[in-house]
Amino acid sequence: MTTDGAPAVETAGVLVDGFDALLLDLDGVVYVGPGAVAHAVESIAAAVARGVVAAYVTNNAARPPSVVADHLRELGLHVEDADVVTSAQAAAREVAARVPASSRVLAVGGPGVAEALRACGLEPVTLASEGPAAVLMGYGPDVSWRELAQASYAVGAGALFVATNTDLTIPTAEGIAPGNGTLVAAVSAATGRQPIVAGKPFAPLMRESVERVRARAPLVVGDRLDTDVEAGHASGIPSLLVLTGVTDVGALLAAERHRRPTYLAADLRGLLAAPDVLALEQIDGDVADDGLADLRDGCRRAWSAQDEGRVDPTTPDDVRRWSADVVAALTC
Ligand SMILES: [Mg+2]
Numbered sequence: 001m002t003t004d005g006a007p008a009v010e011t012a013g014v015l016v017d018g019f020d021a022l023l024l025d026l027d028g029v030v031y032v033g034p035g036a037v038a039h040a041v042e043s044i045a046a047a048v049a050r051g052v053v054a055a056y057v058t059n060n061a062a063r064p065p066s067v068v069a070d071h072l073r074e075l076g077l078h079v080e081d082a083d084v085v086t087s088a089q090a091a092a093r094e095v096a097a098r099v100p101a102s103s104r105v106l107a108v109g110g111p112g113v114a115e116a117l118r119a120c121g122l123e124p125v126t127l128a129s130e131g132p133a134a135v136l137m138g139y140g141p142d143v144s145w146r147e148l149a150q151a152s153y154a155v156g157a158g159a160l161f162v163a164t165n166t167d168l169t170i171p172t173a174e175g176i177a178p179g180n181g182t183l184v185a186a187v188s189a190a191t192g193r194q195p196i197v198a199g200k201p202f203a204p205l206m207r208e209s210v211e212r213v214r215a216r217a218p219l220v221v222g223d224r225l226d227t228d229v230e231a232g233h234a235s236g237i238p239s240l241l242v243l244t245g246v247t248d249v250g251a252l253l254a255a256e257r258h259r260r261p262t263y264l265a266a267d268l269r270g271l272l273a274a275p276d277v278l279a280l281e282q283i284d285g286d287v288a289d290d291g292l293a294d295l296r297d298g299c300r301r302a303w304s305a306q307d308e309g310r311v312d313p314t315t316p317d318d319v320r321r322w323s324a325d326v327v328a329a330l331t332c
Helices: 040-049 065-074 087-096 111-119 145-156 180-191 203-213 225-235 249-253 268-272 293-307 316-331
Strands: 021-024 053-058 084-086 104-108 123-125 134-137 160-163 169-172 175-178 218-222 239-242 263-265
Touching: 021 040, 021 203, 040 053, 040 268, 053 065, 053 203, 065 084, 084 087, 084 203, 087 111, 087 134, 087 160, 087 203, 104 111, 104 145, 111 123, 111 134, 134 145, 134 180, 145 180, 160 180, 203 218, 203 225, 218 225, 225 239, 239 268, 249 293, 249 316, 263 268, 263 293, 293 316
Parallel strands: 021 053, 021 218, 053 084, 104 123, 104 134, 134 160, 218 239, 239 263
Antiparallel strands: 169 175
């Protein structure tokens, strides 16, 4: 990279060199709202320049892939529409595998849901009285009680019930808002039925992404333990957690085994750092310090205490100090 502000790229032995594909989460990793996360665009470009394929994998089903790709291109990334994999696409494939071709499917959510169904040869409809074979629920900011009622009628009548994702919250500029999981929970509560879920942490979205880019050695990159990192565990894929999104030091230290990332970095510059600096499993101390060595060491101690049923030795002062380390690492 020659662009001002580009991360320093070592000549060999950086994290991405061990992988052939990045399965990148979007919110809190590549962008927050309309704007790019600091260092994200140039770090991804530098990673791709080293030969890795970037797939953009999102639980958010509201926007079609082409709209997401337009957003990413506006941020300066070189992205094809097919590089974007949404939970709506993975969910539509789950539906298509279980109902006859051309079936009617009641679509609840943003335009991304209906578009994904059409791409799988299914017919999106809006009323239970149209006799849908399945219901597909995805996030949409304009989803109404009437649509939830139609979904409940169809699910109650025996339609296959599929959800793009079950994230309980969605971050907005004004704060934390109900995510698709709360809407799905309303229909589950009304009908007593649970959906098949396509999105992270479940396997269908990871499977769709791996197939899309023909990955043999993928790396999940995300900001959430309960979706991105857990999806990696569920699919046998290593993960890099970045601290530019929702996960804070306290949540990381308390992570259960199935939600512990393989690697930890402040932001996407970690893609271009030495893997032994970033690895959380390493026990001999970091060979170099990117500002988070003490936090990684704290994670190892907290997690081994958790696994062995001992009291976590972490003190509130530790959490404050490591949180300050994160802020310093993010702003350097
Ligand atoms: Mg995210």
